[in-house]
Structure formats: structure tokens, C-alpha cells
Amino acid sequence: MSVYKELFKFAEDIENRSNRIYPDACDYGVIIEDHKDNKDINQLRYLIEAYDGKVHTDSYGTGLTQTITITGIDEWQTKREVTFTFTYVFTKGKKDPNYLYVQS
Numbered sequence: 001m002s003v004y005k006e007l008f009k010f011a012e013d014i015e016n017r018s019n020r021i022y023p024d025a026c027d028y029g030v031i032i033e034d035h036k037d038n039k040d041i042n043q044l045r046y047l048i049e050a051y052d053g054k055v056h057t058d059s060y061g062t063g064l065t066q067t068i069t070i071t072g073i074d075e076w077q078t079k080r081e082v083t084f085t086f087t088y089v090f091t092k093g094k095k096d097p098n099y100l101y102v103q104s
Contacts, residue, residue: 065087
């Protein structure tokens with residue numbers, strides 16, 4: 001796979017699989033059942049390391065939010081840098097789902 005292509009394909013996949021999380025709110029993303037052994041989380045960890053991604057964590061009493069920024073180059077069209085922001089929302093307890101979404 002060419003350089004950066006896996007980053008763009010992963011972001012597109014997360015975006016395409018994203019659904020509304022709560023029926024009464026506008027939160028959306030891909031539900032993460034088990035972050036310890038999840039293919040999306042494992043791929044995101046790889047991309048963070050491979051492309052020198054930055055992780056910012058905000059902790060709350062109910063869980064945490066991680067904001068991950070990874071920059072790649074659109075080698076196919078614009079030849080410019082594109083920054084993707086992935087957000088992982090982790091909630092303590094089993095009531096609310098954990099989820100991942102992307103913005104570019």
C-alpha cells in the first residue's frame with residue numbers, strides 16, 4: 001500500500017460505518033465494544049505510531065475523550081497535507097457505548 005493510503009482508507013471506512021449513537025442526540029460514530037481487542041482501535045494505534053500522530057486526553061468522572069490528530073499527504077489529487085482528527089469517547093460502565101469518529 002502506498003504511503004498514506006492506509007490512513008485515508010481507514011478514515012473513509014470509519015466515516016462510512018458511522019451511525020447515530022443516541023436516538024436523542026447528534027453523537028455519531030462507530031461503536032467500539034471492546035477497546036482492548038478491537039480492529040479499529042488496533043489500526044488507529046498503528047497509524048498513530050506510523051504517522052507520528054498526536055493524542056490529547058481529557059478525563060472526566062464518567063470516562064474520557066481522546067482526540068487524535070494524524071496528518072497525511074493526499075498523493076492522488078491535491079498533493080497537499082490533510083489532517084484527520086479521530087475522536088474516541090470511552091465511558092465508564094456498561095450503560096453508554098464507547099465510540100470512535102473522524103473529521104477531516
